[in-house]
Amino acid sequence: xxxxxxxxxxxxxxxxxxxxxxxxxxxxxxxxxxxxxxxxxxxxxxxxxxxxxxxxxxxxxxxxxxxxxxxxxxxxxxxxxxxxxxxxxxxxxxxxxxxxxxxxxxxxxxxxxxxxxxxxxxxxxxxxxxxxxxxxxxxxxxxxxxxxxxxxxxxxxxxxxxxxxxxxxxxxxxxxxxxxxxxxxxxxxxxxxxxxxxxxxxxxxxxxxxxxxxxxxxxxxxxxxxxxxxxxxxxxxxxxxxxxxxxxxxxxxxxxxxxxxxxxxxxxxxxxxxxxxxxxxxxxxxxxxxxxxxxxxxxxxxxxxxxxxxxxxxxxxxxxxxxxxxxxxxxxxxxxxxxxxxxxxxxxxxxxxxxxxxxxxxxxxxxxxxxxxxxxxxxxxxxxxxxxxxxxxxxxxxxxxxxxxxxxxxxxxxxxxxxxxxxxxxxxxxxxxxxxxxxxxxxxxxxxxxxxxxxxxxxxxxxxxxxxxxxxxxxxxxxxxxxxxxxxxxxxxxxx
Numbered sequence: 418x419x420x421x422x423x424x425x426x427x428x429x430x431x432x433x434x435x436x437x438x439x440x441x442x443x444x445x446x447x448x449x450x451x452x453x454x455x456x457x458x459x460x461x462x463x464x465x466x467x468x469x470x471x472x473x474x475x476x477x478x479x480x481x482x483x484x485x486x487x488x489x490x491x492x493x494x495x496x497x498x499x500x501x502x503x504x505x506x507x508x509x510x511x512x513x514x515x516x517x518x519x520x521x522x523x524x525x526x527x528x529x530x531x532x533x534x535x536x537x538x539x540x541x542x543x544x545x546x547x548x549x550x551x552x553x554x555x556x557x558x559x560x561x562x563x564x565x566x567x568x569x570x571x572x573x574x575x576x577x578x579x580x581x582x583x584x585x586x587x588x589x590x591x592x593x594x595x596x597x598x599x600x601x602x603x604x605x606x607x608x609x610x611x612x613x614x615x616x617x618x619x620x621x622x623x624x625x626x627x628x629x630x631x632x633x634x635x636x637x638x639x640x641x642x643x644x645x646x647x648x649x650x651x652x653x654x655x656x657x658x659x660x661x662x663x664x665x666x667x668x669x670x671x672x673x674x675x676x677x678x679x680x681x682x683x684x685x686x687x688x689x690x691x692x693x694x695x696x697x698x699x700x701x702x703x704x705x706x707x708x709x710x711x712x713x714x715x716x717x718x719x720x721x722x723x724x725x726x727x728x729x730x731x732x733x734x735x736x737x738x739x740x741x742x743x744x745x746x747x748x749x750x751x752x753x754x755x756x757x758x759x760x761x762x763x764x765x766x767x768x769x770x771x772x773x774x775x776x777x778x779x780x781x782x783x784x785x786x787x788x789x790x791x792x793x794x795x796x797x798x799x800x801x802x803x804x805x806x807x808x809x810x811x812x813x814x815x816x817x818x819x820x821x822x823x824x825x826x827x828x829x830x831x832x833x834x835x836x837x838x839x840x841x842x843x844x845x846x847x848x849x850x851x852x853x854x855x856x857x858x859x860x861x862x863x864x865x866x867x868x869x870x871x872x873x874x875x876x877x878x879x880x881x882x883x884x885x886x887x888x889x890x891x892x893x894x895x896x897x898x899x900x901x902x903x904x905x906x907x908x909x910x911x912x913x
Contacts, residue, residue, distance in 0.1 A: 435562045439527060443558050446525075453558035458482050458533035465503035467538060471546050474538040481506060481548060482533040482556060484585070485526055486563075495524060499534065499548075502591070507547040508534060515550050523550070529559030577901050578909055590902075596715050597891050597903055601668060603714035604688060604887075607707050613664040613690060618653035620646060620670070626869065627651030627808070628884075629851075629861045630673040633683075646672035650689040651808065651882065652869045655837060658691050658880050659872045666690035668887065679899040680829060683908050686887040695881035696836040697820045701797050704824055704832055704883060705732035708795070712894050723896050724827045726793050730894075734795040739780060740818070742788045742798075750780050751817065773857070776817070777802025792825040801835075807847040807863050809835035824885075826893050834883040841873035 446453040461480040483501035497508040512520040514536075526532060536550035564586045576583040576590075584591045605615065623642070625632035627649025634645050650667050657665050671687045692699065712719045712730045719730040743750055748766055753759035759779040763770045768786045770779050780802050792798065801821040803811055809819035821835035838844050847863075848870070854862035891903040901907040 436560060439558070439560050439562070442525060442527065443560065446555060446558065449522075451555055453555055455533075455554055455556040458554060458556055460533070463503045464499070464501050464506035467506055467548065468504070468546055471538065471540070475540070477538055478535065478551075479538055479548060480533065480535045483531065484559075485528055485530045485532060488524070488526065488528065490524060495520075497523075499532070502595075504588075507541070507545050508536070509539065509541055509547040509549045511549065515552070519553065523553055526555065527559065527562075529561070529563045530555065531557040531559070574909075577907050578912060580905055593895050593897065593903065594905060596895055600711055600715050600891055600894060601686075601887065603711045604668070604707065606714075607710050608666050608690065611664070611703075613666045613692075614662055616654070616657060616662070616665050616667055617669070618647075618650055618657075618667055622647050622653075624864050624866045624868075625649075626863055626866050629805075629807075629859075629863055631675060631861050633672050633674050648673050649884065650687060651884070652866060654689055654691050655877060655880065655882070656869065656872045658693055659875055659877045663693040663878075664691070677908055679901070680889065680892075682888065682900055682904055685900075685904070688885040688887055689883065691837070691880055691882045693878040693880050696879065697799075697822055697834055697881055700834045700881040700883045701734075701736070701822060702732075704797075704834065704885070705734045705795065708732075708824075708831075708890065708894075711890075715894055721893060721896055723893050724898070726827055728794060728827060728893070730795055730826075734797055734824070736797045736799050736822075737788075737792070738800050739784050739788070739798055739802075740800065743780065743783055746787060748783060748787075750776070750783065775802075775804040777804030777806075781805050789825060789830075790828045793827055796825045797822045798825050803847075804850075806835060807851050808838055808844070810838045810840075811843075829889060829893075830886075831889050831893065832883060832885040834881070837877070837880040837882050839873060839877040839880060841870050844873055845870055 443453055459480060460482050464481065464483070467474055467479060481499060483499040485497060486500045486505065487498035489496050493512050495510040497510065498505045499508055510520060510523060515523065533554040533556050534548060534550045535552045536548040539547055539549050541547050564582055621644045623644060625645035625648045628651070630648040632645035632648050634643060637644050648671055650669060650671065654665050654667060666688065668686065668688050670684055672684050675681060675683060677683065709719050709730050709732050712721065721728050721730065740751055748762060750759050750762060753762055753776070756774065756776045756779065759776050760770045760772065760774055763779050763783050766783065766787070768783050770782045784798070799822040800812065800818045801809070803817055803819050806819040806821045809821040812818045812820055819835060823830050824832035838847065848865045851863035852865055888900050888903050891897065892900060895903060897903050
């Protein structure tokens with residue numbers, strides 16, 4: 418059974434027949450001396466501007482342009498809907514106003530064609546704000562039909578694979594991506610108001626560091642050297658802190674060679690920022706204030722309904738210690754006499770942990786299974802074990818833990834941050850432990866980075882750092898069910 422761009426059975430056969438007709442129309446336009454793929458068109462107004470200022474614009478001439486979404490003839494008049502980014506406006510076409518030949522020519526247009534219209538703003542007898550065309554210009558002939566207007570574009574795979582059709586057919590999808598753009602702009606305004614400097618760091622890196630993840634690898638032919646796409650922005654940004662740029666941030670793409678799911682895409686957008694002379698307490702306050710401010714800027718409220726839950730993003734957010742949260746469940750993991758004993762304790766709690774896991778890895782697995790699902794409202798999960806936090810400063814009162822937090826919303830990690838480790842000797846020890854992890858088969862363990870250690874040896878001030886997954890934050894604020902709904906072109910398997 419065949420299916421095409423609107424997900425309906427046998428739509429491919431129907432579309433093929435309509436494409437044949439459209440190409441015939443294309444030849445007709447050219448035979449009439451009309452370029453069906455026109456040049457620049459000077460618009461004076463968008464549809465929303467005409468709707469909003471009708472009282473002022475009534476009776477005046479405007480120039481509008483957009484895609485033809487509906488066309489219906491009623492004797493010597495016709496009605497059409499013209500869509501642009503901001504909405505739709507009705508066209509009220511009369512042969513007397515447009516001219517007999519242009520009127521007939523307009524009726525040769527098909528749904529999906531892009532046209533420019535010059536005409537008078539008016540209101541029909543039915544009371545609908547409209548434009549009465551006095552001239553029109555074909556700007557681009559659509560050779561393929563739009564998704565069926567009744568069935569819409571329902572097939573999820575097609576929506577993601579052919580996002581251009583998704584945007585055309587579903588105004589709510591288009592509005593979501595406009596809001597995503599505003600979300601990123603709001604983050605920039607928030608940080609610039611606090612004297613953060615936006616910078617750019619390399620995407621191609623000799624050592625992919627800053628987190629534990631498997632990178633994508635490539636080869637630079639001219640330099641004959643292997644490189645990786647970055648998995649984080651961290652280590653280059655902290656080099657800038659060493660260099661005296663005291664508040665820096667970057668919003669950029671990072672790449673992790675992992676699977677895809679409703680919460681993961683191998684290529685995603687990350688915000689990372691670093692503030693000299695700050696710690697993770699300062700960064701917690703900045704995070705909760707920024708998320709609330711961005712939500713208000715984008716949707717006018719800190720209230721969202723996400724994953725079936727009503728969530729309030731207002732600051733302040735509660736702080737919950739990982740170890741204390743487990744202790745409240747009767748799991749005093751830190752008191753386990755050894756790492757294997759901690760693994761056994763997890764098994765007794767019904768959480769499977771890989772044999773040979775460190776104490777920190779066991780705590781992480783327990784928290785992910787037993788604590789995270791219950792953290793619906795925004796919460797800072799603090800004080801992560803040192804084994805899973807190779808770049809974070811150890812706590813003074815318990816060096817087994819670090820000054821690190823994750824921001825959790827709806828059971829999902831949105832942000833990761835810590836007081837940065839700025840002791841080069843301790844950082845070397847941590848890197849060596851990660852190298853040993855890698856030797857035991859963990860190919861996501863952090864590699865040794867001698868140049869970063871050299872930078873630390875010049876002295877990095879006390880620093881607080883933050884990483885926020887922009888896509889996940891957009892999921893929450895824009896109330897999207899899947900990360901694919903906030904990424905214009907998500908990664909997909911090859912089309913068959």
